[in-house]
Amino acid sequence: MDITEVAVNRDNKGKKKRKKNPKKKSASPEGNGEDSGDLKTEQKLEKSEAAAAGAGAGAAAAFPPTFSVSEIKNKQRRHLMFMKLKQEKRKQKLQLKRKKKKEREALGDKAPPKEVPKTIENQRVYDETTVDPEDEEVAFDEGTDEFSAYFNGLTNPKVLITTSDRPRGRTVRFCEQLATVIPNAHVYYRRGLALKRVIPQCIARNFTYLIVINEDRKVPNGMVLCHLPDGPTAHFKVSSVKLRKEMKRRGKDPTEHSPEVILNNFSTRLGHSIGRLFAALFPQDPQFVGRQVATFHNQRDFIFFRFHRYIFKNEKKVGIQELGPRFTLKLRSLQKGTFDSKFGEYEWVLKRHEMDSCRRKFQL
Amino acid sequence: MGDTSRLCSVWLGSETGILKGVSLSRKQAFNFCNTSHLSRDQEVRALCWGDPAESELLVGSVDGTVKTFSTEKGAFTETRRCGDPVEGCFTGLAVLSGSALVTCVECGTLRVWREDSSEAVTELNAGKNVCRMRQSPLHRHKVATGGKENGLKIWDLERPEKPLFTAKNLRDDWLDLRRPHWVRDMAFIPDSDKVVTCTGYHQVHVFDPSSPQRRPVLEVEYGEYPLTALSLPAAGNAVVVGNTHGQIAMLDLRKGLVRGCVKGLVGGVRGLQCHPSQPVVASCGLDRFLRIHSLEDRKLQHKVYLKSRLNCILFASRDLEGGGEAAGQGEPQEVKEEEEGGDDELWDTMEQVEESSKRKTEEEEEPQKKKKKRKKRQD
Numbered sequence: 001m002d003i004t005e006v007a008v009n010r011d012n013k014g015k016k017k018r019k020k021n022p023k024k025k026s027a028s029p030e031g032n033g034e035d036s037g038d039l040k041t042e043q044k045l046e047k048s049e050a051a052a053a054g055a056g057a058g059a060a061a062a063f064p065p066t067f068s069v070s071e072i073k074n075k076q077r078r079h080l081m082f083m084k085l086k087q088e089k090r091k092q093k094l095q096l097k098r099k100k101k102k103e104r105e106a107l108g109d110k111a112p113p114k115e116v117p118k119t120i121e122n123q124r125v126y127d128e129t130t131v132d133p134e135d136e137e138v139a140f141d142e143g144t145d146e147f148s149a150y151f152n153g154l155t156n157p158k159v160l161i162t163t164s165d166r167p168r169g170r171t172v173r174f175c176e177q178l179a180t181v182i183p184n185a186h187v188y189y190r191r192g193l194a195l196k197r198v199i200p201q202c203i204a205r206n207f208t209y210l211i212v213i214n215e216d217r218k219v220p221n222g223m224v225l226c227h228l229p230d231g232p233t234a235h236f237k238v239s240s241v242k243l244r245k246e247m248k249r250r251g252k253d254p255t256e257h258s259p260e261v262i263l264n265n266f267s268t269r270l271g272h273s274i275g276r277l278f279a280a281l282f283p284q285d286p287q288f289v290g291r292q293v294a295t296f297h298n299q300r301d302f303i304f305f306r307f308h309r310y311i312f313k314n315e316k317k318v319g320i321q322e323l324g325p326r327f328t329l330k331l332r333s334l335q336k337g338t339f340d341s342k343f344g345e346y347e348w349v350l351k352r353h354e355m356d357s358c359r360r361k362f363q364l
Numbered sequence: 365m366g367d368t369s370r371l372c373s374v375w376l377g378s379e380t381g382i383l384k385g386v387s388l389s390r391k392q393a394f395n396f397c398n399t400s401h402l403s404r405d406q407e408v409r410a411l412c413w414g415d416p417a418e419s420e421l422l423v424g425s426v427d428g429t430v431k432t433f434s435t436e437k438g439a440f441t442e443t444r445r446c447g448d449p450v451e452g453c454f455t456g457l458a459v460l461s462g463s464a465l466v467t468c469v470e471c472g473t474l475r476v477w478r479e480d481s482s483e484a485v486t487e488l489n490a491g492k493n494v495c496r497m498r499q500s501p502l503h504r505h506k507v508a509t510g511g512k513e514n515g516l517k518i519w520d521l522e523r524p525e526k527p528l529f530t531a532k533n534l535r536d537d538w539l540d541l542r543r544p545h546w547v548r549d550m551a552f553i554p555d556s557d558k559v560v561t562c563t564g565y566h567q568v569h570v571f572d573p574s575s576p577q578r579r580p581v582l583e584v585e586y587g588e589y590p591l592t593a594l595s596l597p598a599a600g601n602a603v604v605v606g607n608t609h610g611q612i613a614m615l616d617l618r619k620g621l622v623r624g625c626v627k628g629l630v631g632g633v634r635g636l637q638c639h640p641s642q643p644v645v646a647s648c649g650l651d652r653f654l655r656i657h658s659l660e661d662r663k664l665q666h667k668v669y670l671k672s673r674l675n676c677i678l679f680a681s682r683d684l685e686g687g688g689e690a691a692g693q694g695e696p697q698e699v700k701e702e703e704e705g706g707d708d709e710l711w712d713t714m715e716q717v718e719e720s721s722k723r724k725t726e727e728e729e730e731p732q733k734k735k736k737k738r739k740k741r742q743d
Contacts, residue, residue, distance in 0.1 A: 135671070137672060343589075351610075354628070
């Protein structure tokens with residue numbers, strides 16, 4: 001009991017003195033501690049400890065093992081102690097690294113393989129809905145779903161792009177740029193029309209897709225992508241929109257050629273559905289003359305859209321130029337059937353409290 | 365194949381036309397398909413037991429055929445043509461004593477078919493846009509139908525001219541506007557005459573035909589999305605409902621309060637069924653998973669990935685886990701339950717069990733070789 005009291009007080013006082021050369025004996029604090037145990041008043045106890053403790057300041061060996069830098073009340077001193085601690089740690093780490101490197105060189109071929117650092121993608125929880133390419137049932141399911149008309153070459157995509165009511169600024173420009181990226185796309189002004197009434201008219205005019213960009217405070221923040229004859233409706237959250245003006249080192253405007261489409265990392269069953277949804281936006285046969293490519297890259301459930309123009313300098317080197325808008329999407333819900341948010345049946349809904357609790361579990 | 369189908373304690377019908385059986389004790393799911401090619405025409409819309417002994421399953425598909433599947437043999441034994449696809453899909457299948465079959469389609473035609481004839485013995489019109497038809501477990505000749513703007517009607521099949529009970533719509537609301545109603549699913553409460561229905565306007569109603577009131581006796585609202593499925597657990601006074609967002613809740617029918625929600629489902633609920641004796645509920649839906657939760661603590665007990673969107677579900681009355689009959693299952697019941705309880709479990713690969721049977725009636729033998737070939741390819 002006495003010993004612990006001595007420890008705490010001593011540290012405080014010790015830091016006040018802040019001796020650089022703590023070469024006094026570590027035995028002296030103990031000796032004084034015993035003496036102070038005999039004294040009656042606490043103040044005398046403290047003073048004697050202070051006198052002795054000044055000796056113990058600065059030396060790591062003198063501190064009791066339970067001491068930590070955060071117990072020092074003085075901010076400047078605490079900061080200095082912490083910096084010293086970090087420098088010590090860094091030095092040790094460098095030494096360890098050098099030693100390991102030497103060992104590795106010494107062993108040569110017999111060295112153990114380099115360890116792979118853990119990333120969230122490495123540690124991803126295995127999803128049982130990951131599509132196996134040889135699975136017949138899933139292949140049949142995909143082969144006969146709502147996109148089968150497109151993938152069998154029967155229909156050509158025709159896209160209608162519109163916004164929420166009274167769009168402003170960035171959203172309007174974003175829609176125009178999106179229309180240049182997607183071939184056969186038309187932008188229409190939404191005059192406050194209800195989507196449920198727009199959809200039958202679109203079907204009558206042979207549109208295959210309806211894109212509605214939702215705007216909030218002059219910035220696009222949501223997208224509803226509806227496949228038209230009777231297809232699924234996906235609702236995304238749009239973020240990080242960069243228009244052409246804001247892009248650095250960009251190329252000239254995209255031409256009318258159909259781009260190639262790259263879909264990265266859509267591995268689960270839901271991912272496959274969304275991937276097919278994106279693929280059906282573009283015509284099936286890309287025009288390689290145009291050398292344009294649209295990429296939908298899925299990482300950690302965020303889908304990154306980029307539009308590039310590439311040129312092969314020789315067999316191995318390729319140069320790319322980014323054109324076109326760039327944005328990020330996150331899927332919020334996938335609804336079976338055309339847009340009907342109140343009475344439609346949802347195939348997948350993002351439920352944050354249930355799904356976002358594990359950092360290593362992803363849905364797409 | 366017969367032995368695999370005897371093991372299965374949960375049966376599901378999918379949109380691709382495959383009948384799936386799941387054995388929870390062995391943690392395996394089996395596909396039973398009719399022919400080697402699947403088609404969306406065969407999408408299973410209604411499922412019911414063919415007889416009280418639960419040796420036969422009746423499967424109603426979109427193209428108007430009702431297939432009989434025998435669990436003893438593990439094969440489809442017969443197919444019957446019970447209606448045109450023009451009229452809509454099956455919304456209900458039931459079996460009367462004496463091997464008569466009752467079918468109801470979306471356009472409202474309710475037909476009773478006898479074993480031998482290809483014409484309906486009795487036919488009645490239950491209105492338009494029927495969403496569901498259910499049979500009363502006590503009185504086998506009573507059925508209930510309901511649909512969009514088509515209120516609950518209880519019919520007696522022996523007197524098909526007029527319904528026994530027609531429900532009245534709710535009172536007009538505070539603006540004097542007519543309340544829309546859309547009955548999605550219903551169930552007969554055992555030990556009484558009452559019927560509980562769930563609607564597309566997120567309401568649950570209880571009707572009592574024995575009382576003079578034709579309006580609902582009890583009304584409970586849950587959520588903001590249409591309720592699509594309903595089931596009554598074995599312990600009374602409660603009902604389990606599911607909606608299009610995948611929210612499943614247990615409601616108490618005595619006062620009309622929500623007792624608790626079951627979490628886990630992500631897509632719209634298409635089929636819900638409570639086990640006849642154990643406090644367990646199975647749910648299936650558009651997210652291609654079968655989930656089994658326990659009703660007391662609302663925890664997930666089993667989760668199976670089944671690759672196609674699932675439409676209907678049926679429980680076998682026997683014990684869920686007690687299906688295994690092989691030797692080596694001599695562990696006590698408690699140990700088994702400890703192993704099975706808990707979170708997601710990795711399921712074995714699915715065995716594709718298929719046989720081709722002739723589509724005429726009275727055909728039983730299934731060719732063994734095709735089954736073995738399929739199994740080899742799967743491996």
